[in-house]
Amino acid sequence: MSSARQIKQKIKTAKNISKITKAMEMVSASKMRRAQNQALATRPYTRALQESLSTLASTIKTNLHPFLVSHSGGVDVAIIISTDRGLCGGLNLNLFKSTIEWQKKHKNGKLILIGKKAVAFAKMYGLNIHAQFTDFPDIIRTSEILPIATIISKEYLNESFKSVSIIYMDFISTLVQRVKTINLLPLPKNEESGYSSLVLVDTKSKIEYIFEPSPEAILDDLLNYYLENTLYQSFLEAKASEHSARMVAMKNASDNASELVSELQLQFNKSRQAGITSELLDITTAVLAQKLEN
Amino acid sequence: MKKIILTVVTQEEQLLKTKVDQITAPTVEGEITILPNHVALFSKLKTGELRYIEETEEHSLVISNGFITVSPESEVTVIVDSATLDRNISLSKAEQAVRDAKEAMTKTVDQRELLMAEASLKRAMLEIRIAQKSKKSRI
Numbered sequence: 001m002s003s004a005r006q007i008k009q010k011i012k013t014a015k016n017i018s019k020i021t022k023a024m025e026m027v028s029a030s031k032m033r034r035a036q037n038q039a040l041a042t043r044p045y046t047r048a049l050q051e052s053l054s055t056l057a058s059t060i061k062t063n064l065h066p067f068l069v070s071h072s073g074g075v076d077v078a079i080i081i082s083t084d085r086g087l088c089g090g091l092n093l094n095l096f097k098s099t100i101e102w103q104k105k106h107k108n109g110k111l112i113l114i115g116k117k118a119v120a121f122a123k124m125y126g127l128n129i130h131a132q133f134t135d136f137p138d139i140i141r142t143s144e145i146l147p148i149a150t151i152i153s154k155e156y157l158n159e160s161f162k163s164v165s166i167i168y169m170d171f172i173s174t175l176v177q178r179v180k181t182i183n184l185l186p187l188p189k190n191e192e193s194g195y196s197s198l199v200l201v202d203t204k205s206k207i208e209y210i211f212e213p214s215p216e217a218i219l220d221d222l223l224n225y226y227l228e229n230t231l232y233q234s235f236l237e238a239k240a241s242e243h244s245a246r247m248v249a250m251k252n253a254s255d256n257a258s259e260l261v262s263e264l265q266l267q268f269n270k271s272r273q274a275g276i277t278s279e280l281l282d283i284t285t286a287v288l289a290q291k292l293e294n
Numbered sequence: 295m296k297k298i299i300l301t302v303v304t305q306e307e308q309l310l311k312t313k314v315d316q317i318t319a320p321t322v323e324g325e326i327t328i329l330p331n332h333v334a335l336f337s338k339l340k341t342g343e344l345r346y347i348e349e350t351e352e353h354s355l356v357i358s359n360g361f362i363t364v365s366p367e368s369e370v371t372v373i374v375d376s377a378t379l380d381r382n383i384s385l386s387k388a389e390q391a392v393r394d395a396k397e398a399m400t401k402t403v404d405q406r407e408l409l410m411a412e413a414s415l416k417r418a419m420l421e422i423r424i425a426q427k428s429k430k431s432r433i
Contacts, residue, residue, distance in 0.1 A: 044308035212337040
């Protein structure tokens with residue numbers, strides 16, 4: 001049995017750790033709330049964009065835009081949205097599992113990596129990196145994702161990218177985050193992404209809209225916005241997932257630490273009592289021995 | 295009297311949803327004014343000042359590039375990158391932004407950054423102008 005002093009040291013360490021994890025849990029909780037609110041706040045924008053797209057779809061042939069047509073040249077590309085920091089449980093692990101699966105399906109596929117964890121992972125496995133972005137702030141603004149949107153739309157239009165997908169952790173609830181893969185380009189036509197509204201012919205299409213300048217120019221712009229918005233939305237989801245995963249991980253860590261402390265405390269008390277008992281024994285035997293001598 | 299329902303959404307949030315009497319917006323083809331029962335319209339917006347009259351009081355916002363749709367039911371939706379209400383404009387912040395942008399413009403040689411700085415300069419200048427105007431009208 002380790003001595004009382006050693007146990008005391010261990011208790012102190014465990015307590016310190018639990019203090020740190022508790023603090024980290026609290027920080028993540030507040031960041032999580034903010035990230036969730038932000039993810040919710042962008043919904044009206046997304047809805048407005050989709051409505052506008054369907055209005056446009058009713059007036060002109062949308063199939064002509066390069067974003068909607070697939071071509072054969074170029075490579076497949078996936079954008080992996082991971083975190084910059086660790087200590088968030090199995091979040092990144094799940095993400096990387098799907099990344100490997102994706103890579104198996106697309107042998108020549110290239111990756112655009114977001115977050116230090118993804119970069120480290122890709123380097124370890126020798127994956128083909130096209131670009132990497134790290135150190136995103138906790139509050140993501142649209143200006144931060146613009147470079148990524150620019151890269152993908154440019155490379156897609158000059159046919160060096162065949163398709164672009166995003167792989168990220170979708171925020172379902174604080175306890176559940178799931179890997180989600182979105183096909184970003186060419187824009188899918190029949191999926192639940194809300195984009196389906198484009199192929200459906202609007203029943204209200206009899207309404208004559210005036211377009212300024214031309215419908216084609218507006219469509220071009222609108223699709224660019226749509227691209228950015230989809231990207232932005234997945235970033236927000238990923239952030240919300242990250243913070244909630246970290247919060248849960250830290251909560252588990254603090255729970256484990258306090259369990260450890262109570263276990264050690266028990267052990268410490270036992271060993272202290274054992275010490276007292278043996279000391280008492282020593283004293284009594286000594287006293288008895290003296291009495292016998294007298 | 296019939297009113298227009300004005301909705302302003304930015305990428306980050308829904309900024310405004312209110313009933314108004316008149317809207318004046320800067321489109322790429324020039325400034326337009328929308329009154330109730332306007333014909334259905336779909337247009338592109340450029341950076342500038344969007345004004346609306348709500349119960350005889352005029353308000354304005356600074357908006358960046360985006361779109362405006364006017365539905366036949368007199369619902370106006372404004373979709374923009376970013377927008378600031380005039381009562382939320384901070385004069386000191388805008389002035390700081392002007393200084394930063396000017397400094398960035400003298401320093402960088404990168405075409406892209408130069409364009410970004412120019413855009414933010416334009417925006418900040420607009421904010422200052424609108425802030426000063428709304429202050430005057432209050433006095």
